[in-house]
Amino acid sequence: MELGLHDKVCVVTAASKGIGYAIAAELLREGAYVVICSRDRERIARAAATLEAETGRPVALALEADVSQREAIQRLVAEVERRFDRVHALVLNAGGPPSGPFASFSDEAWEQAFRTNLLSAVRLVREFLPLLRRAGGARIVAVASSSVKEPIPGLALSNVMRAGVQGLMKTLAVELGPEGILVNTLCPGRIATDRLRELDEARAAREGRSREAVQREMEGAIPLGRYGTPGEFARVAAFLLSEANTYVTGQTLLIDGGLVKAF
Numbered sequence: 001m002e003l004g005l006h007d008k009v010c011v012v013t014a015a016s017k018g019i020g021y022a023i024a025a026e027l028l029r030e031g032a033y034v035v036i037c038s039r040d041r042e043r044i045a046r047a048a049a050t051l052e053a054e055t056g057r058p059v060a061l062a063l064e065a066d067v068s069q070r071e072a073i074q075r076l077v078a079e080v081e082r083r084f085d086r087v088h089a090l091v092l093n094a095g096g097p098p099s100g101p102f103a104s105f106s107d108e109a110w111e112q113a114f115r116t117n118l119l120s121a122v123r124l125v126r127e128f129l130p131l132l133r134r135a136g137g138a139r140i141v142a143v144a145s146s147s148v149k150e151p152i153p154g155l156a157l158s159n160v161m162r163a164g165v166q167g168l169m170k171t172l173a174v175e176l177g178p179e180g181i182l183v184n185t186l187c188p189g190r191i192a193t194d195r196l197r198e199l200d201e202a203r204a205a206r207e208g209r210s211r212e213a214v215q216r217e218m219e220g221a222i223p224l225g226r227y228g229t230p231g232e233f234a235r236v237a238a239f240l241l242s243e244a245n246t247y248v249t250g251q252t253l254l255i256d257g258g259l260v261k262a263f
């Protein structure tokens with residue numbers, strides 16, 4: 001299938017590793033101009049070098065931007081606008097909040113999770129909207145979590161913020177649909193990244209088990225019998241972000257190997 005991403009301008013936030021990195025790699029392979037960012041100048045520069053080596057395509061811009069900060073988002077948008085006059089595809093991604101029991105989270109922890117995982121999406125869409133509109137039919141994909149269908153024990157901060165993201169994306173799909181802007185939410189179940197490893201390690205420590213034992217149990221609950229790869233996630237994202245996607249909007253899609261049993 002021709003995705004029509006060649007020479008399209010795509011922005012992927014939180015892309016120095018994991019899911020964001022894999023989406024950036026997939027978009028580069030399709031011939032897009034890809035802008036990536038993360039909180040750390042050196043990590044994002046290293047990621048850009050690895051992406052270029054892996055895909056044989058240059059990364060258009062690799063910028064330091066903490067998406068939990070309004071000024072950082074405004075600087076990111078300004079940098080993108082200096083180089084490009086429009087943005088065809090925007091991926092809303094950020095690092096996940098800490099795990100732990102509900103009673104362990106202070107107001108500060110809730111506020112930080114709100115800024116990182118919900119307000120960042122609001123601000124990114126708002127600030128990029130003029131550039132997205134100029135593309136005439138842009139695509140937006142938010143990376144959320146399977147918790148939008150089934151909250152995950154020990155992840156109260158994430159469970160609450162992802163539900164908000166889903167509400168935001170559905171609202172935007174309705175509001176921006178008449179302008180031809182397609183908006184969807186992609187939800188990882190268990191995708192093998194550092195984040196998942198850290199969550200498994202935290203659970204293993206809490207339960208006095210090995211990380212491998214936790215992973216085996218988790219994989220046992222997945223009908224496909226294994227964790228997914230970031231590349232498997234990225235291929236679905238690339239389709240939704242592409243011109244090949246002409247009629248899918250306002251949807252929440254789980255990429256979870258069948259983990260969540262709810263409709």
Ligand SMILES: NC(=O)c1ccc[n+]([C@@H]2O[C@H](COP(=O)([O-])OP(=O)(O)OC[C@H]3O[C@@H](n4cnc5c(N)ncnc54)[C@H](OP(=O)(O)O)[C@@H]3O)[C@@H](O)[C@H]2O)c1
Nearest residue numbers: 014016017018019038039066067095096145190191193195
């Ligand atoms: N992996 C899974 O199975 C899974 C399941 C459910 C939900 N999710 C969610 O999906 C998202 C991506 O997960 P992942 O597994 O790819 O995580 P990951 O491997 O930990 O990667 C997180 C990425 O986000 C960047 N980052 C973190 N905070 C940031 C911020 N405030 N501003 C800009 N960049 C930031 C990190 O780079 P720097 O450190 O360089 O900033 C890194 O590149 C997370 O929100 C995660 O909670 C993942």
